[in-house]
Structure formats: structure tokens, C-alpha cells
Amino acid sequence: MFDEPWQAQAFALAVKLSEQGHFSWTAWAKALAEELAAAEARGEPDDGSHYYHHWVSALERLVVERGLSDAAVLEERKEAWADAYRHTPHGQPVELKRRE
Amino acid sequence: MDESGERPVDRRGFIKGSAVGAAAFAAPGKMMNERTDEAEVHDADAHEHTHGHGHGHDHDHDHDHQDVPSDIALRVRALESVLIEKEMVDPAALDEIVDNFENRIGPQNGARVVARAWVDPGFRDRLLADGTSAIGELDYLGGQGEHMKVVANTDSVHNLIVCTLCSCYPWPTLGLPPVWYKSSAYRAKAVIEPREVLREFGLDLPEDIEVRVWDSTAEIRYLVLPQRPPGTADMTEEELAELVTRDSMVGVARVASPSSGGGR
CATH class of the missing domain: 3.90.330.10 (Nitrile hydratase alpha /Thiocyanate hydrolase gamma)
Structure with missing residues (x-):
């Protein structure tokens, strides 16, 4: 079903955001189709195994387009998570420190 | 059955890249580079951090901390945590969706x-x-x-x-x-x-x-x-x-x- 947990998380996020009316499923399908077409145009036809990478790109794009967040915030948050992993000892839960 | 009024084939005027697509289908084992250029830049950054970190910094060593997830996993983590924080999605509802698809649907x-x-x-x-x-x-x-x-x-x-x-x-x-x-x-x-x-x-x-x-x-x-x-x-x-x-x-x-x- 899902090869890695992030795929399930990304899947559920798109479904939930659409259910809550942040975008229609038609808009979602269009965004995903555009990501897939763009990948093919770059010479990266997908054998299906990278499908969720495109899914995440579509999700990021819609989240930004619909004003739910912005690219800088997402990028900063990503780095914060990476940082949290680098500085959390083994065996402890990885938590995000507040850094406003 | 007679499918009155609906044409089954090619209602969308596809197709881009069909030739490459067909080639990939013939060789399903061939791996394609899935990353966008942007993602590669991020990835390079991540490597640089890891690299610098692993060589000679006086704080903790590589094996003292947890493995940093892949760039794509971190991007999803970022999306999820930002949206949960803004209360646009409920984490329990996300779990329920995944559970449904893994176990019931x-x-x-x-x-x-x-x-x-x-x-x-x-x-x-x-x-x-x-x-x-x-x-x-x-x-x-x-x-x-x-x-x-x-x-x-x-x-x-x-x-x-x-x-x-x-x-x-x-x-x-x-x-x-x-x-x-x-x-x-x-x-x-x-x-x-x-x-x-x-x-x-x-x-x-x-x-x-x-x-x-x-x-x-x-x-x-x-x-x-x-x-x-x-x-x-x-x-x-x-x-x-x-x-x-x-x-x-x-x-x-x-x-x-x-x-x-x-x-x-």
C-alpha cells in the first residue's frame, strides 16, 4: 500500500485538505497531472515508484497556491525538523523546538 | 453492452511523452531520477550539513543522534506539522484515513x-x-x-x-x-x-x-x-x-x- 510512512502521511493530507474544502478533488487531480507531465517533460517518465514524490510536489504547490502556508515557512520547517533529528539522541522522541 | 452516448477512448486528448513512457514500460526495472532540481539543491544542502557535522565538530558524533530522514520525508513532515499547527487538519483524522485504506478499503x-x-x-x-x-x-x-x-x-x-x-x-x-x-x-x-x-x-x-x-x-x-x-x-x-x-x-x-x- 504505502512503501514508507511519509507516503501515507502525504496521501492523508491531500485527502483531508480536499474533504475540508481547501481544494476540490478536480483541482487536486489537475495539480498532480501537471507534476507528472512536468516530470515526463524533464525526461523522467515514472515507472510508478516515484509517484508519491510527485504527489508531495503537487501538495506543496496547492498548499502555497491556496494560501494555507508559504514556501519559506515550509522550507524553514523542514530544516527545523532535520535539525531536530540531528540533535536528538537515540531513543528519544524527536520533537521540534519552538523557534519563532 | 452498448455504451450509449459515451465514447470510451481518449476523451482527454492525451498524450505527452508516450514514446518514453512505452520504453519505460518495457523496462520497468530502470530507475529514473525522481527529484526535481529544487529537491536536489535541498538534498545537496543536507549532505553538506551531514558531511561537515561528521568531520571534526566537537559536539556530538554521527552515531549519537538519530538518522535524519530523507528530504522528501522531511518535506511531508514540514507540511503536516505546519497544517496541524494551524488546525487545518486533525492528526487523528489523518490516522483514520490511512487506517481505512490499509485495513478496510x-x-x-x-x-x-x-x-x-x-x-x-x-x-x-x-x-x-x-x-x-x-x-x-x-x-x-x-x-x-x-x-x-x-x-x-x-x-x-x-x-x-x-x-x-x-x-x-x-x-x-x-x-x-x-x-x-x-x-x-x-x-x-x-x-x-x-x-x-x-x-x-x-x-x-x-x-x-x-x-x-x-x-x-x-x-x-x-x-x-x-x-x-x-x-x-x-x-x-x-x-x-x-x-x-x-x-x-x-x-x-x-x-x-x-x-x-x-x-x-
Whole structure:
């Protein structure tokens, strides 16, 4: 079903955001189709195994387009998570420190 | 069945990159670089951090901290945490969606629809006339299954489902699509050379059987009603459902007779 947990998380996020009316499923399908077409145009036809990478790109794009967040915030948050992993000892839960 | 008014093939004016797609389909093991340029830049950054970190900094060593997840996993983590923080999504609701798809929603649902149609001619008629409401009788409606059209295989017609643009698929009856359904190659080739695609799945159809290809969209999803195999006259509805495979409901396979080894 899902090869890695992030795929399930990304899947559920798109479904939930659409259910809550942040975008229609038609808009979602269009965004995903555009990501897939763009990948093919770059010479990266997908054998299906990278499908969720495109899914995440579509999700990021819609989240930004619909004003739910912005690219800088997402990028900063990503780095914060990476940082949290680098500085959390083994065996402890990885938590995000507040850094406003 | 006569599909009045709807043309099954190529309603979307596809196709970009069909040649490359077909090549990839022929060589499924070939790995493509999935990253966007942007992602590669991020990745390079991440490597640099890790590299610098692992060599000579006086704080903790590589093995003292947890492995940093992949760039893509971190991007999802970022999305999720930002949206949860803004209360746009509820984490419990996200878990429920995943749990549903991992444990409750899948081709076993579609198989029950098919088996019912095989044993109940009235249901079969309703199913083909109005797929959405007949499937609703079994409670298999929901997200990405709101508008269902069921197409029946016969001795003279074989139906095949694809989504040429992305991966639209009838979730409530079939679950999430398999990897090959999402591949560029299948999406491109199913419409251009459906017989060849079917051959690659091991189904060599005689030329006198018409192949109809149905291109799914965000609005309408298709389900193939396969033919009931011979040798099943004495089977119950439940036993029949066991024979029905996902592939047969997408149209890339037939339902095998129980005497020939049963369903996969």
C-alpha cells in the first residue's frame, strides 16, 4: 500500500485538505497531472515508484497556491525538523523546538 | 453492452511523452531520477550539513543522534506539522484515513460487487444502469467513488481502465491503485496499444473481441464487471467474491476458473 510512512502521511493530507474544502478533488487531480507531465517533460517518465514524490510536489504547490502556508515557512520547517533529528539522541522522541 | 452516448477512448486528448513512457514500460526495472532540481539543491544542502557535522565538530558524533530522514520525508513532515499547527487538519483524522485504506478499503469490496452481480441479475441490471446507486446498496461509496460507471465484459467486448493524466481510480471499490497503474508507460500505452498492454499482462485477446478503454477522471471512475468463469455454477456469492481479483476489475486480466488455480 504505502512503501514508507511519509507516503501515507502525504496521501492523508491531500485527502483531508480536499474533504475540508481547501481544494476540490478536480483541482487536486489537475495539480498532480501537471507534476507528472512536468516530470515526463524533464525526461523522467515514472515507472510508478516515484509517484508519491510527485504527489508531495503537487501538495506543496496547492498548499502555497491556496494560501494555507508559504514556501519559506515550509522550507524553514523542514530544516527545523532535520535539525531536530540531528540533535536528538537515540531513543528519544524527536520533537521540534519552538523557534519563532 | 452498448455504451450509449459515451465514447470510451481518449476523451482527454492525451498524450505527452508516450514514446518514453512505452520504453519505460518495457523496462520497468530502470530507475529514473525522481527529484526535481529544487529537491536536489535541498538534498545537496543536507549532505553538506551531514558531511561537515561528521568531520571534526566537537559536539556530538554521527552515531549519537538519530538518522535524519530523507528530504522528501522531511518535506511531508514540514507540511503536516505546519497544517496541524494551524488546525487545518486533525492528526487523528489523518490516522483514520490511512487506517481505512490499509485495513478496510480494497479490492475485496469491488469483488463483492462483482459477485453480487453474478448471482443477482436484478442487481447486475441496476449496476450497469447506475453504478453509483447500485454500489451504494453495498455501501461502497465515498471519496473518489462518488460517480461510478460499471462496464461489463462480454463474449465480444473487453473493457480496460486507465487514467491517462494521473491516477484516478475507484478507491471505495478497489482501494489505492497499484504502482503499474500510476506509471507513465501504462497511462500512455493503455489507450494507444491496449492489446499489447493486455498481452504484457498475459492476456492475449482474439482480434474479434473489441477492446474498450475507459479514461478515468476526477469526476467519474470506472469498474470492470468481469465475466463469471466457467465451473462456478455451484459456488456461493462469498466463494465467488474470493475468485475476483483487482486486475480483473481494472481489466488487465480475466477471472480465472477455480479449476485452473483460482484467483490471484
